[in-house]
Amino acid sequence: MLYWALVFLIVAIVAGAFGFGGIASxxxxxxxxxxxxxxxxxxxxxxxxxLRGRTP
Structure with missing residues (x-):
């Protein structure tokens, strides 16, 4: 899930750099x-x- 968050963040940065505000947001x-x-x-x-503690 963290991977997909990073993927969407990179897409947002690239789209923002090219001026696609809607896609970036x-x-x-x-x-x-x-x-x-x-x-x-x-x-x-x-x-x-x-809470579960250590298992032996």
Whole structure:
């Protein structure tokens, strides 16, 4: 998921450089959404692992 966020971020940067404002803003929005979803899932995984403890 982080990979797709980076892909959309790069698309947004390239589209912004060429002057395609609509495509750039849409790609940046998708990249931001995917990044926050990744971040939430990562934090949930860390908390779940901490609560479960170490396995022998």
């Amino acid at each position: 849409a790609s940046a929005g998708i990249a931001q959404l995917l990044f926050f979803v990744f971040l939430v899932l990562f934090i949930v995984a860390l908390v779940a692992r901490a």
